[in-house]
Amino acid sequence: MASRPPEADELLTPAEVAALFRVDPKTVTRWAKAGKLTSIRTLGGHRRYRAAEVRALLGDIPGPRAGEAAASEAGPALGA
Amino acid sequence: MASRPPEADELLTPAEVAALFRVDPKTVTRWAKAGKLTSIRTLGGHRRYRAAEVRALLGDIPGPRAGEAAASEAGPALGA
DNA sequence: ATTAATTTGGGTAATTTGGGCT
DNA sequence: AATGTCCAAATTACCCAAATTA
Numbered sequence: 001m002a003s004r005p006p007e008a009d010e011l012l013t014p015a016e017v018a019a020l021f022r023v024d025p026k027t028v029t030r031w032a033k034a035g036k037l038t039s040i041r042t043l044g045g046h047r048r049y050r051a052a053e054v055r056a057l058l059g060d061i062p063g064p065r066a067g068e069a070a071a072s073e074a075g076p077a078l079g080a
Numbered sequence: 081m082a083s084r085p086p087e088a089d090e091l092l093t094p095a096e097v098a099a100l101f102r103v104d105p106k107t108v109t110r111w112a113k114a115g116k117l118t119s120i121r122t123l124g125g126h127r128r129y130r131a132a133e134v135r136a137l138l139g140d141i142p143g144p145r146a147g148e149a150a151a152s153e154a155g156p157a158l159g160a
Numbered sequence: 161a162t163t164a165a166t167t168t169g170g171g172t173a174a175t176t177t178g179g180g181c182t
Numbered sequence: 183a184a185t186g187t188c189c190a191a192a193t194t195a196c197c198c199a200a201a202t203t204a
Binding site for chain 1 (some may be wrong): 100101102103107110111114116117137138139
């Protein structure tokens with residue numbers, strides 16, 4: 001893969017999203033198929049995911065501070 | 081430092097298209113060779129790509145909430 | 161602890177993509 | 183920075199079994 005220049009932080013690869021969620025890349029693909037996650041397709045058919053959306057779903061932990069309890073079981077948006 | 085004049089962005093370089101799709105420039109060249117992406121050749125043989133076409137393929141979502149009902153899995157851009 | 165449901169992961173085959181080199 | 187070719191890794195899609203949840 002290519003490096004991660006801060007400017008290109010717009011899209012994420014399946015492997016990157018999978019690593020962030022601690023799941024298999026195949027599971028991320030399944031979320032995209034189910035419409036739970038927005039996916040952009042490359043011209044070859046591979047998927048790319050919006051970094052902003054993934055961060056939001058992960059709880060969007062900004063930085064060193066502010067690591068408070070962010071409702072662990074309050075948003076079953078994906079577990080339906 | 082006007083590296084990329086916004087108004088004159090009719091054409092994009094391979095590196096710019098690659099960054100937008102989160103792929104390698106080599107992959108963009110492959111798309112052009114496969115006829116999946118319109119490419120204009122410079123007199124030196126290098127390729128340039130139409131910004132409008134690239135934006136359309138990416139989904140063209142400019143603002144915060146623009147394409148709300150943008151079906152992610154409705155575009156089989158695959159050419160296999 | 162039981163069933164029943166969904167979700168997730170593993171396997172294989174085919175294509176696409178990325179890295180190194182020219 | 184971009185091109186072209188070779189080869190390995192990643193991703194895709196399909197199947198079915200295991201894990202998780204209610």
